[in-house]
Amino acid sequence: MEHDLVLEGRVVTPGGVIDSEVGVTDGLIREVGRGLNGSKKVSARGCLIFPGFVDIHVHLREPGWERKEDFRTGSAAAVHGGVTTVADMPNNPSPTDNPEALARKAELSRKALIDVKFHGGISRSRPEALAKIADGVVGYKLYMSETTGAAAFAGGDMERVLKLVASTGKPLSVHCEDQAVLDRVKGAETHSEARPPEAEVAAVRKVLGSRGGEIPVINICHASTSETLRLVSEARGNGMKVRCEATLHHLFFSGRSVSGNRLLTTNPPIRGDSDREAMLSGLKEGKVDFLVTDHAPHLEEEKSELGVAGVPGLDDFSHVVSWLVRGQGVDPVRIASAASSSPAAHLGLVDRGVIRPGMRADITVVDMHSPQVVKNEDVKSRCGWSPYEGREFPGRARWVMSRGELLMEDFEQVA
Numbered sequence: 001m002e003h004d005l006v007l008e009g010r011v012v013t014p015g016g017v018i019d020s021e022v023g024v025t026d027g028l029i030r031e032v033g034r035g036l037n038g039s040k041k042v043s044a045r046g047c048l049i050f051p052g053f054v055d056i057h058v059h060l061r062e063p064g065w066e067r068k069e070d071f072r073t074g075s076a077a078a079v080h081g082g083v084t085t086v087a088d089m090p091n092n093p094s095p096t097d098n099p100e101a102l103a104r105k106a107e108l109s110r111k112a113l114i115d116v117k118f119h120g121g122i123s124r125s126r127p128e129a130l131a132k133i134a135d136g137v138v139g140y141k142l143y144m145s146e147t148t149g150a151a152a153f154a155g156g157d158m159e160r161v162l163k164l165v166a167s168t169g170k171p172l173s174v175h176c177e178d179q180a181v182l183d184r185v186k187g188a189e190t191h192s193e194a195r196p197p198e199a200e201v202a203a204v205r206k207v208l209g210s211r212g213g214e215i216p217v218i219n220i221c222h223a224s225t226s227e228t229l230r231l232v233s234e235a236r237g238n239g240m241k242v243r244c245e246a247t248l249h250h251l252f253f254s255g256r257s258v259s260g261n262r263l264l265t266t267n268p269p270i271r272g273d274s275d276r277e278a279m280l281s282g283l284k285e286g287k288v289d290f291l292v293t294d295h296a297p298h299l300e301e302e303k304s305e306l307g308v309a310g311v312p313g314l315d316d317f318s319h320v321v322s323w324l325v326r327g328q329g330v331d332p333v334r335i336a337s338a339a340s341s342s343p344a345a346h347l348g349l350v351d352r353g354v355i356r357p358g359m360r361a362d363i364t365v366v367d368m369h370s371p372q373v374v375k376n377e378d379v380k381s382r383c384g385w386s387p388y389e390g391r392e393f394p395g396r397a398r399w400v401m402s403r404g405e406l407l408m409e410d411f412e413q414v415a
């Protein structure tokens with residue numbers, strides 16, 4: 001058959017990287033093999049052809065904080081980084097914990113350039129209301145400590161929340177920092193001291209220690225300590241359905257390189273060298289399930305003057321991937337698992353995440369040999385800055401396709 005488009009390059013499949021071609025027609029991958037015919041041919045020889053990246057942890061800020069980001073600008077940042085599906089978090093000023101808020105968000109997200117999914121919030125006063133939005137969300141989010149926006153749940157009746165989420169069949173993402181530990185170290189001099197590894201570990205223990213009754217599939221958000229990874233592996237060994245994320249910034253930065261840099265203030269904080277190395281090893285060994293940005297755009301002045309927590313990341317997804325592969329020796333097959341197939345499967349998106357006939361043509365081609373210095377002026381996120389500013393990466397996204405439509409062509413973002 002003659003395809004709409006044929007891509008040629010090094011295709012990253014679950015079984016390994018193969019020199020091949022991918023035939024795309026009507027928004028779907030139709031063929032993977034040699035000698036394919038297409039009305040348009042893209043030669044990406046030497047580049048890695050990944051299934052489009054799926055980021056299960058982003059904050060696109062709309063509605064309420066459009067000065068930082070909206071669905072259009074946030075999705076443009078995603079395309080820039082090679083991300084073709086995102087799952088947005090519910091902690092807006094008016095949280096996504098009821099059908100009206102969810103419907104409004106879905107409507108607003110229609111201007112996005114890529115596919116946007118939603119996490120549901122859990123109302124502190126009426127957790128049972130979470131069942132009403134089950135059909136419109138890919139999962140729920142639980143906070144174990146106080147957070148921005150009202151979508152906080154400080155862990156009060158956790159067992160009940162776990163049971164309610166389990167009954168929806170959706171997974172639960174948990175922000176693990178224990179409020180009791182945070183209260184104990186209140187007034188600490190630095191942000192890292194005020195949010196110590198013990199806070200994360202205590203919250204993870206609490207979640208993984210839940211017994212009795214039903215427990216949903218649990219995702220430990222932004223795991224950042226070696227002990228978190230150990231606890232997750234142990235719980236998995238005991239048959240618990242638990243997974244964990246690593247953020248790009250926790251893999252890339254460590255304490256010494258960031259001390260005093262308020263732009264890098266984030267929760268949980270950037271950790272020390274040994275935790276960062278444990279997270280990198282965990283990614284290589286398959287202990288880290290999901291590569292995420294926790295894209296949290298704030299304006300630079302909010303960061304420098306108020307020290308608000310959170311860093312943007314979508315613009316730099318493929319930059320960091322190129323560093324992981326070329327600089328850290330991470331197998332591209334592991335990247336495709338943590339950045340595409342595992343997150344897609346976790347969210348129940350069975351139509352994407354792998355390059356295989358019949359799947360949605362969501363594809364990200366990364367040129368691993370096209371060095372680039374990150375500049376704030378290139379950032380598509382409305383926040384207008386990157387935590388990686390001034391850093392050189394070995395490669396970046398070169399072609400990005402969502403449902404067969406090219407959103408980036410030979411480094412040029414066309415949408």
Ligand SMILES: [Zn+2]
Pocket residue numbers: 057059089294296
């Ligand atoms: Zn987050």
